[in-house]
Amino acid sequence: MAHTTSASVSARSASSRGDAAYAAAEAPSGPLAQGREFVWTNADFARVQALIYQRAGISLHDGKHAMVYSRLSRRLRDTGHTSFHDYLSWLENHDGPEWQEFVNALTTNLTAFFREQHHFEIFASHLRSKPSANWKVWCNAASTGEEPYSIVMTAFEALGANASFKLTASDIDSRVLATAAQGVYRLDGLKGVSPERLQKFFLRGKGGNAGMVRAKPELRRVIDFMSVNLIRDDWPFKEPFDVVFCRNVMIYFDAPTQRKVLERIHRVLKPGGMLFVGHAENFSESRDLFTLRGKTVYERR
Helix, strand or coil: CCCCCHHHHHHHHHHHCCHHHHHHHCCCCHHHHCCCCCCCCHHHHHHHHHHHHHHHCCCCCHHHHHHHHHHHHHHHHHHCCCCHHHHHHHHHCCCCCHHHHHHHHHCCCCCCCCCCHHHHHHHHHHHHCCCCCCEEEEECCCCCCHHHHHHHHHHHHHHCCCCCEEEEEEECCHHHHHHHHHCEEEHHHCCCCCHHHHHHHEEECCHHHCCEEEECHHHHCCEEEEECCCCCCCCCCCCCEEEEEECCCHHHCCHHHHHHHHHHHHHHEEEEEEEEECCCCCCHHHCCCEEEEECCEEEEC
């Protein structure tokens, strides 16, 4: 991305100094030095801020020091690096699979079945308004699959299991997408699923799989799982969508990035199509693109 931030300036500055000067100028102090397996400095954090912004559009605020240290420490262990300075320098000079692991480590995947229930009620009503349509829906924060399967269950209830309905479920995190595609969950994690839905749409595990459930094949067959980076220009879609779920994603982006992503969603959404967003997200400054139609529900202009 062609963004310049204070984080990226700090990152270039840190990386351009020699190791000795870097260590002397950026030696950790206070809580940063307490009980750490690896040296962790403000310059390291600034470099991480810049790199995740460039790769995924995520704006990490300064209160995320502990979270970033904890998650990326695992990457240092797995790659054999002994300092964040060395790991980040190596990352910047290699265009390989570790970039995906870096992004995976820093993305947040909080999700649940039928989260924000009012959205699914509005979605069902919207589906019933055109029961014979060839519905194409995109969920672009699929995480571990709870949201995509909630969408499909709602569609089957509103339209019938034989309706023309296809869901594209995407995420930037490759690991959670693999979990979503499997559709296997702990039974105690399905608190938002009614007993009727549980019986209708899931298979219960037996023997060694007791306490687990799996989404039935008829749910999984209408979902295409794929990796999509929302800030890149290479979205693979050939046909527009009727509905887009983009919930609790934009809160991790700054205002310019939010606007660019909204413009791209506008391009892949049919006129009059619906956009569902998170409860903490408000796009009143993009009235030229979307009109508010309900609580965190927008219509494409």
